Amino acid sequence: MSVPPSDLPFAPTLGSTAVRTPTTPAWVSKYLVRVVSLDVLVGVVAALLASLLRFGEALTWQYVLLSLFIPPMWVLALGLSNAYERRFLGVAVEEYRSVTRAVVGVLAVLAVSAFILNVLLARLYVLILLPVLLLGGLLARFVTRRWLLAGRARGDLMQRTVVVGRADAVGALVRSVKSEPSQGLMPVAVCASGLDGDWNMSSDIEGVPVSGRPRDAVAVADRMGADVVAVASHPDLAGKALRRLAWALEERGVELIVSPGLLDVAGPRLSIRPSSDLSLLHIERPAAGRRSVILKQLMDRTLAALLVLALSPILIVTALAIRFTDPGPILFRQKRVGIRGELFDIYKFRTMVVDAEAKLAALQARSQGNGVLFKMQNDPRVTKVGAILRRYSIDELPQLFNVILGDMSLVGPRPPLPAEVAEYEPDALRRLHVRPGMTGLWQVSGRSDLSWEESLRLDLRYVDNWSPIGDLRILLRTFQAVTRGSGAY
Template structure:
């Protein structure tokens, strides 16, 4: 293996100035946005209270603005600070940021109400309700837009953190693969640190080995890394790990433990410290919950409402298909549903009438896999079918499958028997739940995804189902359909 000094010189000479230092201004940016939003909401509350006159009050709104306005904003900001809403770790990912903003806002509202009562301050109830009633959603919106801007910048290579990963090569590649796939997290892996006995110069995926894991402190400082990830096999003892944390505590370097646990939602993970040992408890997969009455009731009501709403569009599409080639309007194809039961899946016909007989020739011609077979510029698609596929309206008749209980509004992609026959043991888990009209595969790239990525997303959905996730996917589906990304 090349010596540590040689690796250090080669990487250091090619390393640009660290761009992630701008991340230190994230809390300040959030603070400025919050103050501006609170001020605007306060003015809106004054106007709203005056003209709506929701609550009768003898108090002068203008006088309250001079006294109560600055005090409410200051108290609100201080409460956000105390509850950690401006801590740099909460930005960019997870729900913790929004949870802290909500808790702090409710606490500030309670303190304002109690304080006004104890001090006998005649605070307008209309102003109070409008200020906090509009202010909390406004803060959520501000944080959401800040997060979107941060994710966009990171996908463009900006505001990223330089990362070193310590551990065995297989574990390093696993962690690096996740960080490389989720670019919005903002982690740029610059190298690996392997155990002393490993003399390799790079990992299996080509990540350079910059040195040994027991030299992590000096290598992190030399390569100006912002974060050090500890993967499996990184350290030999807890004492060694603790010493690294102590050595880096003054350098503002994040130390992250990345266990060999992937594709498990945070709702299924609980960390319980026992005798100073943090134990990670992983709850069983939640696919059985997706088969209960709550999800089925939601599917039944939702599909019925959507069928009624789209009835005029159904008529327009049917007329266009019929006028094009006088062929059948619907395409019914057997798909494999929950527990392996086959059902007739409804779609508007977008291909020529002999499309199925051409599949084998197209697979051989393009060298495509029979699993999740799709191709761009498919010659079998008719002109009306192209715009229907681009907007995904060809799949609207599947609402009838949802209503009949054969499918769900959200779930894994429905597949045909020849695709299911290629499943391995892990992929067969997709059959634990009903297939869906939309799913993680659709909102994450649809047909632009590789087979491995699509399978991973389907398995993640099955193992980590929740009603909130379904609602989130339905919301993201609207954006995916309008952007037409991966639709063909």
């Protein structure tokens, strides 16, 4: 028996005369105008520099003509490399990759053109032109992204989003989107199933109004003027139903985002494995291969040794300040749990009174930590010099010697105490699969202000997705977190 069209998910809106006309969000137009203008400027500057530095006053008309073609060629190469693709705008990694592909494209065009026309291009001209295009293109995207992120931090330049799926998955997705405004998604409505009552009896999920069931997603997107429909993991929204939804949104120029329900699996570990009748999502194993581990250890120890040399004046001044302001040892040693549960001695500058451990039991009831970790603002055991050292994480610098010795890494999960490991649930033990670090995802995401669950989630995300390039990014973010001093006490 055939099913009436009205009973098919999303079918009533397909082919309807009331279909919303596709429009380009205002923030996209603003972003494109800025980035294209900067790209044209980069092309002009690159052509001028290459011409003047290579030829000076001896510039020939052939290179004048070539230089006139460089700016439009550069913009065209970026366009063909998806640099202006709407879904990649504001996504740093993809935008930067597109610049690299565009530079390779320009090089290929110059080489092929020179071969066909049987002319010899000045090598210095090309060697100046391409690096300027590369650096200028990256800088243009860095500047426009800063403008975009600043606007999104104020709640502007956002994409109106309808979230669809089962109520619990929708709630998790809404929380995730709200916690990261840099993604540019602003939930304006929810279409959920699995509610305690009928949908019109539930006022909201995570502060977002419930406007219907999943089958009503297209109608709600039309009514709310949505730019994006985000589908949370839902067994009923797959296969034909999801395909119909994609068709309906395509007619309206609305983007479709699907959460596969894979928590904290980073993009580099995901790839599509196509087959004749379906596409499979392939998840690579975490980067724990021997070559990656050796590279990480080599990078850690080299950078740690260089940092010890560069920061030696600070280390000496700090040691003297502790020695002359409070009686007791300069360094604080404590047993911590490292990779595979091995114990090691961690080194820090002493920031508390000598008998701090003896006074801990009396302060446990006043802990402002996150359930497992003891933290306390205005801890009476902290010395005056110690408060300054903690605020800017100077007390952590002796751990550079732990890195050199191989007990720790520059980046990794926080090194736990044996007593904390004894309270770990099974999932938390995965933190011990990598060396603990001086800094990590949780340190640059809020430090002591995070809950234990959030700290654990970030540490597990790092364990499953770490890479040498990712470590460098975290080190750069660490400098910002330390200078702000947020969450440090």
